[in-house]
Amino acid sequence: MDRVELKIFIGMSRAINKINRATNKVYGKYGLTSGQFAVLEALYHKGDLSVGEVQEKILTTSGTIPVIVRNLEKEGLVEKTKDDEDKRRFILHITKKGRDLMDLVYPENEAIIVSMINTWNKEEQEQILKYMKKFAGIES
Numbered sequence: 001m002d003r004v005e006l007k008i009f010i011g012m013s014r015a016i017n018k019i020n021r022a023t024n025k026v027y028g029k030y031g032l033t034s035g036q037f038a039v040l041e042a043l044y045h046k047g048d049l050s051v052g053e054v055q056e057k058i059l060t061t062s063g064t065i066p067v068i069v070r071n072l073e074k075e076g077l078v079e080k081t082k083d084d085e086d087k088r089r090f091i092l093h094i095t096k097k098g099r100d101l102m103d104l105v106y107p108e109n110e111a112i113i114v115s116m117i118n119t120w121n122k123e124e125q126e127q128i129l130k131y132m133k134k135f136a137g138i139e140s
Contacts (some may be wrong), residue, residue, distance in 0.1 A: 019116055026109045030101060031075075035068045037105065040077060043094035044102040050089050050115060051080075 027037045027041070038058035042049060046057065055065050069092065072078040077098035083089035094102070115124060133139070 019113060022112050022116065023109055026105060026112060030105050031100075032105065033068070035064060036072055036077075037070060037109070039065075039068050039092070040094060040098055040102050041106065043092055044106065045076065045101065048093045049089050050083065050091055052089070053090055073096070 011027075023037075024034055027034055032040070035058070039054055042054050042057045046053075049057070051065055051069065069078065069080060073080060076095055079093045079095055080090045081093065083091050120128065
């Protein structure tokens, strides 16, 4: 395997897997899956969102969202109501219990990610960000 492209791909995959393993430990400690955390985090930072908007923000498939939302509702972490303007849509709202949980989970999760990214100095971080944006087709 002499192709640098494949080495980059493997390196990116390993980095994401390492971060996912560390952050999954945080979610698990609080009884959450990564999907549940992602939904709560979107609502925590963005406020009430439709199910479709949450799905877009967390980059998941439509098939997994109903299960995630149903489980979060059972735990009393989110509420789902019909949209007043479009009865086919549902709006998700993070409850006080959900917000209180995220007040604990989010800072711990953020600290782990920041710690791992700080493996690189600020200049390296800026370069990596630049390359990731270029790869994604986002020009800064």
